[in-house]
Amino acid sequence: MTLHFPTAPDDWLETLGPGDVAVGLADPEAADHPDHLTLLSADEQARHARYHFERDRQLYRVAHAMLRVMLGRHLGWPASALGFEEGEHGRPRLSTPAELDFNLSHTRGLVAVAIAPRAEVGIDVEEVRASRVTHNLKKTVFAPEELESLAPMARAQEVTAFFTLWTLKEAYLKVRGFGMGVLPLDAFAFDVERACLVRAPDDPTRWTFEIDRPTEEHHLAVAVHPAPKQIQTHWAST
C-alpha cells in the first residue's frame, strides 16, 4: 500500500476499539502518489476530475485515499472495495454498515481523517489566514457570547481564538451531520478558553472536544461522543 503511518504501531488501525479515536493527518503534497487515484471509485474519480485546479484534485485524492486506507485496514477490507453513500444532509457513510463512524476534512496544506468505533465523530481542519478574520465574518459565523469573548483580545490572540472557535463549530456541525445552513451558526456556542460547548440545541455536555495545532499554519478540532479513552494521531507518508 502506498500510504502508511511511520510513527504508529503496525496494528494501530487493526486494534482500534471502542473508546479509541484514530486521527490520520497528511500533507497533501508529501503524501501524494499516482496509485491513490486507483483506490477511488468511478464516482470519486469523476468528482476528482471535475476540480479545475491540480491542488484541489491533489487534496481530494489524498483525502479520499487516506480515508479508504484507514477504514480498509480497520475493517480488514481492501481499500478500493469500500462503498460509500450519502446519508442525511449529504453526510458520507459506508454502504455496508459497520459499527464505526468516520469523518474527513481538508484545507490548503492539510488533510485529516478520524475513525471511531462505536462512537460518533466529527473533524475539522482550517488553514490560518489572518486576512479572513474580519468584523463581518465574525458577525456572520459566531454567536453573541463567542463575539463577546473575542472583543477584548489583542489581534494575534483574536486570530488564534477565531480559528479555534471556527474549527470547534465545524466539528460540532459535522458530528451532527448538518450540512450548510441546517443549523444557524448562532444556535450554539463554545467557550473558547475551555474549548467546550456551552449552548446547543441538544445536550452540550454530550460532546467531548479536542483541539490541536498540527502545524503552525493549521488548527484542528475533533468532536466525539462518547468521551474517548484516547485519540491517537499519526502523520501519513507514502
Ligand SMILES: CC(C)(COP(=O)(O)OP(=O)(O)OC[C@H]1O[C@@H](n2cnc3c(N)ncnc32)[C@H](O)[C@@H]1OP(=O)(O)O)[C@@H](O)C(=O)NCCC(=O)NCCS
Ligand atoms: C460538509 C460541511 C459540513 C463542511 O464543509 P467544509 O468545512 O467546507 O469542508 P471539510 O473539508 O471540513 O469537510 C468536507 C468533508 O466532510 C464530509 N461531509 C460532507 N457532508 C457532510 C455532513 N453533512 N456532515 C459531516 N460531514 C460531511 C465529506 O467527507 C466532505 O469531504 P468531500 O467534500 O471531499 O467529499 C459543509 O457542508 C458546510 O456546511 N460548511 C460550512 C459551514 C459554515 O458556514 N461554517 C462556518 C464556520 S463555523
